[in-house]
Amino acid sequence: MSIKISSTFDAGNIEVVNAENPADVQLKIRKDTNSDFLQWFYFRLQDVKDQSLKLNLLNAGDAAYTDGWDNYQARASYDRETWFQIPTTYDGSTLSLELTAEHDSVYIAYFSPFSYEQHLDLVNSAQLSPKCTLECIGHTTQGRPIDFLRIGDGDKSKKKLWVIARQHPGETMAEWFMLGLIDRLLDEEDASSLSLLKKANLYLVPNMNIDGSILGNLRVNANGINYNREWAEPSIENSPEVYYTKEKMRETGVDFVLDVHGDEGLPYCFLSGIEGIPSFNEKLSRLTDSFITNWMAFNPDMQNDHGYPQNESGKANLQIGSKNLGEEFHCLSQTLEMPFKQNDNIPDTELGWSSERSIKLGESLVPTILSIVEDL
Numbered sequence: 319m320s321i322k323i324s325s326t327f328d329a330g331n332i333e334v335v336n337a338e339n340p341a342d343v344q345l346k347i348r349k350d351t352n353s354d355f356l357q358w359f360y361f362r363l364q365d366v367k368d369q370s371l372k373l374n375l376l377n378a379g380d381a382a383y384t385d386g387w388d389n390y391q392a393r394a395s396y397d398r399e400t401w402f403q404i405p406t407t408y409d410g411s412t413l414s415l416e417l418t419a420e421h422d423s424v425y426i427a428y429f430s431p432f433s434y435e436q437h438l439d440l441v442n443s444a445q446l447s448p449k450c451t452l453e454c455i456g457h458t459t460q461g462r463p464i465d466f467l468r469i470g471d472g473d474k475s476k477k478k479l480w481v482i483a484r485q486h487p488g489e490t491m492a493e494w495f496m497l498g499l500i501d502r503l504l505d506e507e508d509a510s511s512l513s514l515l516k517k518a519n520l521y522l523v524p525n526m527n528i529d530g531s532i533l534g535n536l537r538v539n540a541n542g543i544n545y546n547r548e549w550a551e552p553s554i555e556n557s558p559e560v561y562y563t564k565e566k567m568r569e570t571g572v573d574f575v576l577d578v579h580g581d582e583g584l585p586y587c588f589l590s591g592i593e594g595i596p597s598f599n600e601k602l603s604r605l606t607d608s609f610i611t612n613w614m615a616f617n618p619d620m621q622n623d624h625g626y627p628q629n630e631s632g633k634a635n636l637q638i639g640s641k642n643l644g645e646e647f648h649c650l651s652q653t654l655e656m657p658f659k660q661n662d663n664i665p666d667t668e669l670g671w672s673s674e675r676s677i678k679l680g681e682s683l684v685p686t687i688l689s690i691v692e693d694l
Contacts, residue, residue: 320337320365321337321340321343321363321364321365322363322364322365323343323345323362323363323364324361324362324364325360325361325362325534327362328431328433328434328531328532329358329360329431329433329434329487329531329532329533329534330360330362330534331347331348331358331360331361331534331535332345332346332347332348332359332360332361333346333347333348335376340366340369340370340372341371341372342372342374343371343372343373343374344374344376345359345361345373345374345375345376346375346376347359347375347377347378347381348534350530350535350536350537350538350542351533351535351539351541351542352538352540352541352542353535353537353538353542355382355535355536355544356377356380356381356536357381357382357383357386357428357488357536357582358487358488358535358536359375359426359427359428360425360427360534361425361426361427362423362424362426363419363424363426364422364423365422366419366422366423366424367420367421367422368418368419368420369419370416370417370418371415371416371417371418372414372415372416373414373415374412374413374415375412375413375414375415376411376412378408378411378413379410379411379412382536382582383582383583385582385583386582386658386659387406388408389659389660390406390408390658390659391403391404391405391406391670392404392406392413392415392426392427392428393426393427393429393430393670394417394424394425395424395427396420396423396425398425398431401427401430401669402668402669403668403669403670404416404417405417428488428658429488429489429490429491429580429658430490430491430494430673432490432493432494432525432531432673434528434532436493437465437493437525437528437531440493440496440497440500440524441465444500447469449469449470449471449503449515450469450504451467451468452465452466452467453465453466453468455562455563455565456554456558456559456562458528458529458558458559459529459539459541459555459556460529462528462529464523464528464558464559464563465524465525465528466521466522466563466566467500467520467521467523467524468519468520468521468522469503469504469515469519469520470515470518470520471515471519473519474571476517476518476519477517477518477519477573477574477691477694478518478571478572478573478574479518479519479520479521479573479687479691480520480521480522480572480575480576480643481496481499481520481521481523481575481576481577481578481683482523482563482575482576482577482578482639483524483525483577484496484524484526484527484531484578485526485527485545485546485559485560485579485639486527486536486537486546486579486580487525487527487529487533487535487536487537487538487539488535488536488537488580489580489656490531490580490673491656491658491671491676492580492656492676494676494677494680495578495654495656495676495677495680495683496524496525496578496680497524497677497680498676498677498678498680499522499680499683499684500522500680501677501681502680502684503515503520503684508684510684510685510688511684513688517688517691517692518573518691519570521566521567521570523559523563526545526563527559539556539557539559541556543556545557545560546577546579546637546638546639547635547637547638548560548637549636549637549641550636550637550642552564560639564643567647571647572643572647572649573647573649573650574649574650574687574691574694575639575647575649575651576640576651576652576653576654576683577640577651577652577654578653578656579653579654579655579656580655580656580657580658581655581656581658582658584624584625584655584657585659585660585661585671586621586623586624586625586657586663587619587620587621587657587661587679588620588621588622588626588654589610589622589625589652589653589654589655590625590626590640590652590653590655591606591628591640591652591653592606592634592640592641592644592645592650592651592652593606593628593629593631593634594628594629594630594633595629595632595634595636595641595644596632596634596645597644597645597648598631598644602644604693605650605690605694606650606652608689608690608693609650609652609686610622612686613682613683616682616685617678617679617682617686618664619663619664619675619678619679620682621663625655639653640652640653649694650690650694656671658671659671661675
């Protein structure tokens with residue numbers, strides 16, 4: 319019985335070159351829509367029970383971030399709920415995945431997927447709380463609603479805290495993070511959440527790139543646009559999520575921004591800040607230090623030894639979301655990066671960095687913001 323391989327589902331991405339030999343299944347990652355980026359993959363194998371499989375992704379050497387393959391392990395799942403690591407090697411051109419299948423059907427992915435159905439479940443269940451409203455602030459290039467959540471009472475005298483996620487659709491850990499954050503904010507028994515909502519309203523866009531997510535892209539929308547380079551001049555035609563989110567920010571005001579991402583190469587959780595924006599000052603410096611120090615205390619998955627180099631003074635790229643918003647609103651604005659690999663500081667040999675750890679990190683943002691909200 320021959321192996322069957324499919325990816326014609328939400329976020330699916332693979333091209334089959336040759337699947338006749340289970341020990342040498344030859345595949346290619348499809349490029350992002352209207353773009354040369356490639357890295358995200360997600361596909362299903364059927365009729366594979368008890369077979370020893372070797373899956374060779376022949377064009378991995380053309381990936382956007384080839385350092386992402388070093389010490390990386392792909393994820394597999396039989397039920398699309400529990401995702402575990404499988405042996406993975408990279409020889410400089412081909413990424414090879416090995417698995418002896420325990421069941422007839424198995425899914426393989428770059429990281430634990432977060433589907434559009436899961437997104438709809440997240441935002442629609444959130445609106446059931448009296449603390450939360452769900453609003454469509456515009457539509458994507460393919461006509462899907464841009465979902466926006468407000469958690470709080472809307473009192474304009476309170477701090478305005480913004481969290482956006484998944485500008486890059488393949489960085490699915492970002493929406494797992496949002497799931498953890500939203501669930502904790504709406505928990506009626508959580509003292510940190512109750513205290514935070516007395517002082518602030520939260521404004522959330524759980525998925526900034528719905529079209530790209532459904533299309534199985536790593537980094538761009540349906541038009542091939544990288545949203546995290548659009549913030550200086552967003553357009554309804556090319557980057558509507560950025561355009562409408564920024565308009566909503568101007569309407570509500572902004573005292574804090576966190577833009578949630580994943581990083582292919584670095585096996586750590588870390589923040590990328592706004593030290594290089596023209597208006598960076600002593601107050602923002604103190605807030606930055608307090609924010610990361612306190613977050614590390616609340617959740618040791620956060621660390622401050624590994625990350626991106628800081629921009630020199632005045633040399634930040636203001637097309638990037640957190641830097642652009644920090645400059646426009648003169649507020650604490652940060653980019654969070656989580657790994658596709660391990661968190662090497664606290665590794666998990668079975669799961670690697672996982673959806674579960676991403677959820678926990680999202681939950682831990684609540685007491686972290688509470689610890690600095692008075693100073694924002």
